[in-house]
Amino acid sequence: MSDRYAHYKRLRFDRPADGVLRVSMVNPQNRANAADELMHSELCEVWRDIDKDPEVGAVILRGTEAAFSAGAEFAVIEKIVADQNYRLKLWKEARDIVYNVINCGKPTIAAMNGPAVGAGLAAGMVCDITIAGKTARIIDGHTRLGVAAGDHSVIIWPLLVGMAKAKYYLMTCDALSGEEAERIGLVSLCVDDDKVDAKSVEVASKLANGARTAISFTKYALNNWLRMMGPNFDTSLALEFMGWDTGDATEGIASFREKRKPAFPKSSPL
Numbered sequence: 001m002s003d004r005y006a007h008y009k010r011l012r013f014d015r016p017a018d019g020v021l022r023v024s025m026v027n028p029q030n031r032a033n034a035a036d037e038l039m040h041s042e043l044c045e046v047w048r049d050i051d052k053d054p055e056v057g058a059v060i061l062r063g064t065e066a067a068f069s070a071g072a073e074f075a076v077i078e079k080i081v082a083d084q085n086y087r088l089k090l091w092k093e094a095r096d097i098v099y100n101v102i103n104c105g106k107p108t109i110a111a112m113n114g115p116a117v118g119a120g121l122a123a124g125m126v127c128d129i130t131i132a133g134k135t136a137r138i139i140d141g142h143t144r145l146g147v148a149a150g151d152h153s154v155i156i157w158p159l160l161v162g163m164a165k166a167k168y169y170l171m172t173c174d175a176l177s178g179e180e181a182e183r184i185g186l187v188s189l190c191v192d193d194d195k196v197d198a199k200s201v202e203v204a205s206k207l208a209n210g211a212r213t214a215i216s217f218t219k220y221a222l223n224n225w226l227r228m229m230g231p232n233f234d235t236s237l238a239l240e241f242m243g244w245d246t247g248d249a250t251e252g253i254a255s256f257r258e259k260r261k262p263a264f265p266k267s268s269p270l
Contacts, residue, residue: 004049010039011046016201019057019208021050021106025069025120032070033063035119040076043123044093047100057208059104060200061124062111069120071141077253080244091241094119098152098233101126102223105216107207111200112136112178113193122152126226128219130186131200132178133193138186142240144173146252146264150240155226155233161185 005013012024023046027033035043050059063069080087101108101123110124113133121138124130132138140157142149149170157166161184169176182190191199207215243249248264255262 004053005046008042008046010036011042016060017205017208019055020060020201020204021053021056021058022060022062022201022204023050025061025063027073030070030073031066032115033067033120034070034073035076036073037076037079040072040090040093040097040119043119044096044100047104050106051104053106056106057210057212058204059106059108060111060204061108061120061127062197062200063113063116063120065113067114068110068112068116068124068136069118070115071118071120074253074257077145077244080241081249081253084245087241087244091237094122094151094241095234095237097123098126098155099230102226105220107204107215107219109200109204109207111196112138112187113196115139117141118151125152125156125186129188129203131189131191131196131203132181132187133196134178134190135193136178136181138176138178138181139173140170141173143171144252144262145256146246146248146250146262147241147243148236148239150237152233154236155229157186159225159229 010025010027012026014022016022025033025039027036027039029036050056080090097119108127110127110130112124112130113136116124116136116138121140140149140151140153142151153170157170165184176186178187178190181187189199251262251264
């Protein structure tokens with residue numbers, strides 16, 4: 001593996017086929033594969049390195065066998081709430097994760113199994129092709145935590161599934177199986193859980209062995225749809241991070257820790 005990836009600690013790299021780079025999100029300290037500070041930062045940075053790698057014709061993003069990504073560790077969330085400077089740092093990283101995937105010149109494939117939440121989901125959903133296992137659980141849980149749906153959802157969900165479905169899932173935080181996500185158009189393909197890795201390699205190989213410049217140009221042109229939604233995304237992300245400094249977020253976090261339903265205030269200043 002090229003030295004350009006040697007410094008990464010939470011992302012692991014292999015080349016399962018000619019021209020294909022596979023990036024695995026792995027937090028060995030967390031059984032659910034939740035993102036810690038280091039994984040969040042690395043998910044922000046890695047796309048620039050991939051973009052400059054002449055050996056890469058296509059990229060696969062995946063998690064562990066247990067989970068694609070289980071959201072952020074509670075230690076990260078609590079630090080966002082407590083420390084304004086850290087909140088601003090994470091806001092910039094969250095913004096860059098989305099834009100760096102969109103602007104990476106290589107075609108990207110997300111291979112989703114198990115829970116898919118948080119920063120990993122943000123990177124995965126703006127990949128060019130998304131492949132989900134039938135029992136994958138895709139959840140945007142922001143409002144359940146008491147903050148606006150930020151991360152990535154506003155830039156991509158309405159375009160993929162329409163405004164009615166986007167509002168329903170982003171406001172209720174209902175989980176989507178891989179099968180339902182494919183049915184409504186949120187993901188590109190749904191396959192049996194044990195076929196996700198093989199299918200992702202098959203698709204990535206097809207792209208890596210295709211006309212690389214033409215594919216990159218096609219990606220760039222199509223992603224102008226997402227770039228046009230950039231102001232909407234920027235607003236949603238700013239509102240999410242503003243929301244971490246509210247009582248709703250405090251109650252949302254506490255209810256998760258105590259494994260109970262949240263008791264949000266019955267009124268709002270808005």
